[in-house]
Amino acid sequence: MSKTILLVEDEDSMQILLTYVLKSKGFVVHLASNGKDAISLLQTSEFDVLCTDIMLPEVNGIEVCAYARKKYPDLPIIVISSKSQEKEIETALEVGANDYITKPFDVDYLLQIIKKYL
Amino acid sequence: MNNTEWFDFVSEVTDDIITRHTLGGLFLQVSRNGILSFGYSSEEIITQSPYSFIHEDDIAIVKNNHTILINERKSEWVKYRLKHKKGHYLFLQSYGKLIHSATDPLGYEIILYTKILNDEDNKTISCDLNSSELRYNNDVTSQKNIDESWENSHHQHHKLPIPYNTEEEIRILYRAINSSTNGITVADCRKPDMPLMFVNPAFEAMTGYAIDEVVGKNCRFLQGTENDQPALDTLRKAIRMAEPVVVTLRNYKKDGTLFWNKLELAPVRDSDGILTHYIGIASDISSEVISRNQISELNLMLAETNDQLRIERDREREYAKSLEKINELKDDFVSSVSHEFRTPLASIIGFAQTLLKDNTISEHLREKFIHIIFNDGKRLARIVEDMLDIARIESGKSTLFAENHDIVSIIKDAMSAFSYDKEKNTNPLNFITPFSEVFVECDKDKIIQVLLNLLTNAQKFSPSDEEIIIRLSEEDDKIHISVKDNGIGIHLDDIPHLFEKFYRVKHPGQEIRGTGLGLPIAKNLVELHGGTISVISTIGHGSEFIVSLPKNMYE
Numbered sequence: 001m002s003k004t005i006l007l008v009e010d011e012d013s014m015q016i017l018l019t020y021v022l023k024s025k026g027f028v029v030h031l032a033s034n035g036k037d038a039i040s041l042l043q044t045s046e047f048d049v050l051c052t053d054i055m056l057p058e059v060n061g062i063e064v065c066a067y068a069r070k071k072y073p074d075l076p077i078i079v080i081s082s083k084s085q086e087k088e089i090e091t092a093l094e095v096g097a098n099d100y101i102t103k104p105f106d107v108d109y110l111l112q113i114i115k116k117y118l
Numbered sequence: 119m120n121n122t123e124w125f126d127f128v129s130e131v132t133d134d135i136i137t138r139h140t141l142g143g144l145f146l147q148v149s150r151n152g153i154l155s156f157g158y159s160s161e162e163i164i165t166q167s168p169y170s171f172i173h174e175d176d177i178a179i180v181k182n183n184h185t186i187l188i189n190e191r192k193s194e195w196v197k198y199r200l201k202h203k204k205g206h207y208l209f210l211q212s213y214g215k216l217i218h219s220a221t222d223p224l225g226y227e228i229i230l231y232t233k234i235l236n237d238e239d240n241k242t243i244s245c246d247l248n249s250s251e252l253r254y255n256n257d258v259t260s261q262k263n264i265d266e267s268w269e270n271s272h273h274q275h276h277k278l279p280i281p282y283n284t285e286e287e288i289r290i291l292y293r294a295i296n297s298s299t300n301g302i303t304v305a306d307c308r309k310p311d312m313p314l315m316f317v318n319p320a321f322e323a324m325t326g327y328a329i330d331e332v333v334g335k336n337c338r339f340l341q342g343t344e345n346d347q348p349a350l351d352t353l354r355k356a357i358r359m360a361e362p363v364v365v366t367l368r369n370y371k372k373d374g375t376l377f378w379n380k381l382e383l384a385p386v387r388d389s390d391g392i393l394t395h396y397i398g399i400a401s402d403i404s405s406e407v408i409s410r411n412q413i414s415e416l417n418l419m420l421a422e423t424n425d426q427l428r429i430e431r432d433r434e435r436e437y438a439k440s441l442e443k444i445n446e447l448k449d450d451f452v453s454s455v456s457h458e459f460r461t462p463l464a465s466i467i468g469f470a471q472t473l474l475k476d477n478t479i480s481e482h483l484r485e486k487f488i489h490i491i492f493n494d495g496k497r498l499a500r501i502v503e504d505m506l507d508i509a510r511i512e513s514g515k516s517t518l519f520a521e522n523h524d525i526v527s528i529i530k531d532a533m534s535a536f537s538y539d540k541e542k543n544t545n546p547l548n549f550i551t552p553f554s555e556v557f558v559e560c561d562k563d564k565i566i567q568v569l570l571n572l573l574t575n576a577q578k579f580s581p582s583d584e585e586i587i588i589r590l591s592e593e594d595d596k597i598h599i600s601v602k603d604n605g606i607g608i609h610l611d612d613i614p615h616l617f618e619k620f621y622r623v624k625h626p627g628q629e630i631r632g633t634g635l636g637l638p639i640a641k642n643l644v645e646l647h648g649g650t651i652s653v654i655s656t657i658g659h660g661s662e663f664i665v666s667l668p669k670n671m672y673e
Binding site: 011013014016017018020021024055061065078082083084085102103104106107 | 164358408453456457460461462464465466468469471472475476478486487490493509542
């Protein structure tokens with residue numbers, strides 16, 4: 001059975017890129033364009049992996065991570081963000097992210113990381 | 119015969135120069151020949167201090183002689199130069215005697231016997247001032263004769279009525295009072311208006327008034343016109359209550375000079391305890407007051423300097439704070455710019471990598487991906503352009519290519535440019551204009567850039583379906599373009615900083631992309647046109663940015 005990924009990303013181009021890449025590797029991709037939608041999806045459905053951006057309209061990625069970690073203690077959470085400062089990374093890891101990838105990233109590296117947690 | 123009458127008589131019958139002085143030295147009378155020899159009229163000389171006529175080099179020696187006469191009753195000849203009315207100096211030799219005062223039965227005054235040694239004009243008497251003979255005037259016999267005749271003529275005055283003390287004790291007391299360097303006054307409070315009955319030489323020297331001028335008067339003459347000094351209330355109250363008091367008064371000397379008189383006043387009672395007199399001890403503390411004033415002036419200056427230092431320190435702190443703020447802004451900018459670069463770069467690199475590695479991509483998707491790479495490349499270029507823009511504007515290198523343009527069509531151009539990005543800019547635009555065309559002298563591209571920046575901001579801070587209203591209006595020789603959204607609004611604290619470079623409004627719970635350069639660029643471009651940009655905003659109800667431009671830039 002194919003694995004499900006919740007992708008939280010507000011940038012159109014990144015949505016298109018990541019959806020294409022993940023789908024081509026056999027994942028079922030659920031997309032949320034903002035933090036609020038992501039939390040609604042997490043409330044109703046279970047996913048195998050959560051990939052989220054940090055800078056999001058209305059509810060940011062840190063809150064999404066915190067919510068997901070509270071509800072699903074074992075859910076692999078991977079943050080993909082253009083924020084590269086140590087402080088940001090620490091905050092994300094503190095609230096429950098398993099890994100942190102900074103943009104721009106190598107597509108193969110991202111896939112490797114996701115596989116590591118499955 | 120009192121002293122004045124006696125003196126008048128002697129003055130008529132003698133050719134000697136005889137003068138009568140107060141203990142302080144002020145001229146009281148001058149004999150006929152004295153007036154003739156000195157050249158001054160009686161009015162010019164009476165009540166004046168002899169020291170104002172004496173050659174300055176001789177003042178010290180005469181003063182010394184004067185002091186010895188008062189304190190030790192010792193008379194010695196003294197030689198000095200006295201300035202004649204005509205300006206030349208007379209060489210004189212004087213011999214002084216103390217006699218009882220004419221006005222005060224217990225007081226004394228001085229009689230001087232003076233010889234002219236050499237009148238420089240007439241040369242009637244020639245003498246050698248350097249000869250010891252003349253200097254010491256060895257004619258002991260003649261001097262003795264003079265002494266005796268003076269003693270004899272005033273002998274009866276020395277016999278003072280002495281009810282309870284020996285004459286010697288009384289003399290010592292008077293010598294002491296007359297030697298005092300404080301002005302000592304005695305006022306008689308049994309008489310109406312408490313007149314002075316005695317002043318000592320130090321009082322005369324301090325005030326410039328001779329004893330004759332003041333005895334019989336209330337001593338308020340020292341106050342001049344300043345009879346409302348607060349210290350006087352204290353003084354009057356103490357007199358009413360017959361209590362001792364110390365006050366500092368602003369008093370005036372005879373010549374009008376102000377001096378600070380520290381007056382210690384004490385009631386004097388007779389053996390039955392009845393108040394009869396007041397004794398006043400006056401000290402001229404002007405120099406103390408002046409130095410006290412100088413100290414308070416210095417203190418004031420010090421306080422001012424301290425204030426200035428405090429202001430400087432505060433300014434420096436503020437400066438440090440503003441540096442900190444600038445640094446913070448710079449850090450924010452670096453982080454913001456790096457973020458703004460990273461997102462399109464991630465897209466460009468990701469799509470390029472996918473295109474290179476994945477042979478299965480459909481032709482349609484391939485084209486779409488390349489298009490995205492192209493757009494994100496342009497986005498990067500735009501960020502770079504923004505940064506260069508602000509740098510150009512700030513260095514004053516930005517120039518306008520201004521021509522007369524229809525502002526209505528410029529607004530429409532900006533709206534189509536904004537709506538071109540249909541996916542991102544979904545907010546409906548509503549342009550309200552009362553005119554079909556209005557011509558404004560401006561740089562078309564720059565005004566489009568300003569409007570695009572405002573529209574982009576409105577879009578960023580509004581829900582995607584909310585209308586953005588653009589309204590054009592005219593006022594005299596100006597036009598106003600308003601861009602109004604129904605978004606989240608701007609906090610009051612942020613408004614003053616909106617147009618600062620790299621300033622980014624913080625919104626809790628969400629982050630909005632941008633370099634923090636859009637509004638500073640818009641403001642600078644509007645100002646280059648001689649216009650203004652302003653903002654009205656309410657939290658929760660949206661913001662309205664108003665660009666005002668003159669129709670003719672140089673009017």
